[in-house]
Amino acid sequence: xxxxxxxxxxxxxxxPTRIRIISLLKQxxxxxxxxxxxxxxxxxxxxxxxxxxxxxGIVYQRRDKNTIYFYLDQKKLEYSANAILQLGEVTNVRPExxxxxxxxxSIVKNFFAPDxxxxxIPSQRKKKLVVLAYMIRGIETxxxxxxxxxNEYIKQFHEDYATIRREWxxxxxxxRENNQYELNPKEMWPIEF
Amino acid sequence: xxxxxxxxxxxxxxxPTRIRIISLLKQxxxxxxxxxxxxxxxxxxxxxxxxxxxxxGIVYQRRDKNTIYFYLDQKKLEYSANAILQLGEVTNVRPExxxxxxxxxSIVKNFFAPDxxxxxIPSQRKKKLVVLAYMIRGIETxxxxxxxxxNEYIKQFHEDYATIRREWxxxxxxxRENNQYELNPKEMWPIEF
DNA sequence: TATCTAATTAGATACTTATCGAATTTGGAG
DNA sequence: CTCCAAATTCGATAAGTATCTAATTAGATA
Numbered sequence: 001x002x003x004x005x006x007x008x009x010x011x012x013x014x015x016p017t018r019i020r021i022i023s024l025l026k027q028x029x030x031x032x033x034x035x036x037x038x039x040x041x042x043x044x045x046x047x048x049x050x051x052x053x054x055x056x057g058i059v060y061q062r063r064d065k066n067t068i069y070f071y072l073d074q075k076k077l078e079y080s081a082n083a084i085l086q087l088g089e090v091t092n093v094r095p096e097x098x099x100x101x102x103x104x105x106s107i108v109k110n111f112f113a114p115d116x117x118x119x120x121i122p123s124q125r126k127k128k129l130v131v132l133a134y135m136i137r138g139i140e141t142x143x144x145x146x147x148x149x150x151n152e153y154i155k156q157f158h159e160d161y162a163t164i165r166r167e168w169x170x171x172x173x174x175x176r177e178n179n180q181y182e183l184n185p186k187e188m189w190p191i192e193f
Numbered sequence: 194x195x196x197x198x199x200x201x202x203x204x205x206x207x208x209p210t211r212i213r214i215i216s217l218l219k220q221x222x223x224x225x226x227x228x229x230x231x232x233x234x235x236x237x238x239x240x241x242x243x244x245x246x247x248x249x250g251i252v253y254q255r256r257d258k259n260t261i262y263f264y265l266d267q268k269k270l271e272y273s274a275n276a277i278l279q280l281g282e283v284t285n286v287r288p289e290x291x292x293x294x295x296x297x298x299s300i301v302k303n304f305f306a307p308d309x310x311x312x313x314i315p316s317q318r319k320k321k322l323v324v325l326a327y328m329i330r331g332i333e334t335x336x337x338x339x340x341x342x343x344n345e346y347i348k349q350f351h352e353d354y355a356t357i358r359r360e361w362x363x364x365x366x367x368x369r370e371n372n373q374y375e376l377n378p379k380e381m382w383p384i385e386f
Numbered sequence: 387t388a389t390c391t392a393a394t395t396a397g398a399t400a401c402t403t404a405t406c407g408a409a410t411t412t413g414g415a416g
Numbered sequence: 417c418t419c420c421a422a423a424t425t426c427g428a429t430a431a432g433t434a435t436c437t438a439a440t441t442a443g444a445t446a
Contacts, residue, residue: 003216007209013277014204017404019196023280032423045405047424066414066422081274084206087216210434225393238435240394259392259443 006087009080012052021049025059025072032068056080057185060141073141075175076185099191104130118158129171133193136173145181202273205245214242218252218265225261249273250378253334266334268368269378292384297323311351322364326386329366338374
């Protein structure tokens with residue numbers, strides 16, 4: 001049961017300082033000192049709170065020189081906020097499919113040529129999901145992609161980018177909103193990877 | 194800003210015992226002792242937690258003889274869980290319309306006959322909302338109504354029940370799902386009442 | 387009215403945690 | 417290598433709170 005996860009999400013979010021940080025990051029990424037200034041708090045306090053927000057996965061960071069920028073993962077936030085609504089639901093058997101790591105490895109070996117291209121799209125659902133998850137590794141969390149970019153990226157594996165792109169969206173690896181694409185949090189994937 | 198409200202909601206929900214109570218009540222109403230037994234806790238502890246759940250409006254109670262049954266307000270839970278997602282949004286100017294109490298009173302006096310029937314449906318938006326909110330008093334929180342029941346209820350005020358029913362749904366006083374109707378939490382109403 | 391049951395209140399204890407100052411670490415830049 | 421700025425870790429303090437027992441209240445029934 002992911003009951004603990006739900007509890008922890010709300011415990012973390014149920015703090016005025018952290019809600020204010022979330023509000024700030026919603027407008028765009030910020031670095032630690034900037035957050036501290038805007039909230040009238042000291043850097044150690046920000047580290048403390050951001051650590052908790054990272055722990056529940058709704059904030060991630062990227063480094064630029066000496067400065068670390070913190071980003072809000074809106075999709076993950078949305079997903080986590082809604083988890084409480086499906087507490088007792090039968091559809092709670094996520095991940096739908098559990099596959100042994102060694103099986104994943106052999107599937108990948110079978111379907112990809114030595115040059116890294118995909119020989120064919122598997123027709124078996126399980127194998128298809130493994131291949132889809134494998135290929136999506138290069139897509140970054142929190143980044144918005146144009147359809148063109150996605151297509152270009154997929155071409156390194158296979159010429160039929162349209163099918164693969166559609167499979168990604170259909171199987172909740174990605175999210176599509178007015179022609180832009182975004183990686184979904186792994187919790188939404190139909191398979192562990 | 195309802196920032197405090199959002200914080201408080203998550204603070205209250207971010208506790209394992211209270212999440213377990215929510216899960217229990219999701220399956221149907223229960224009285225205090227029953228909850229205490231199921232969770233292996235003492236009655237005072239349940240009182241403590243339920244008080245908090247009531248305070249944020251997701252639980253309400255109804256008395257039957259000496260026993261008090263606690264109910265989960267699912268719609269309110271849903272609404273509150275999603276509030277965090279609209280934190281910085283412009284649409285945050287709820288309630289859309291603020292009306293003085295004395296104005297409400299005179300609107301009600303003008304539009305309702307001494308026998309309690311509605312003389313006519315106001316065309317002015319503000320007055321219409323006041324009248325709609327006034328008539329919905331008799332609809333109970335958390336109860337599911339068939340369309341027929343709603344119609345019968347409205348007829349005590351006005352013969353054109355279809356229009357009034359439609360107005361209630363359009364203005365978020367009620368929620369409709371596969372031909373059943375349910376009162377929305379007051380936070381969703383376009384007016385205070 | 388007296389009595390019974392469920393619920394609540396009050397007070398105590400133990401545990402958690404938000405915040406800060408001081409010290410340390412990290413990763414460039416000169 | 418040395419210096420610098422940003423971030424983190426550590427330890428202390430103060431505030432908050434989940435849980436219990438014991439005592440009290442609220443409502444119904446006889």
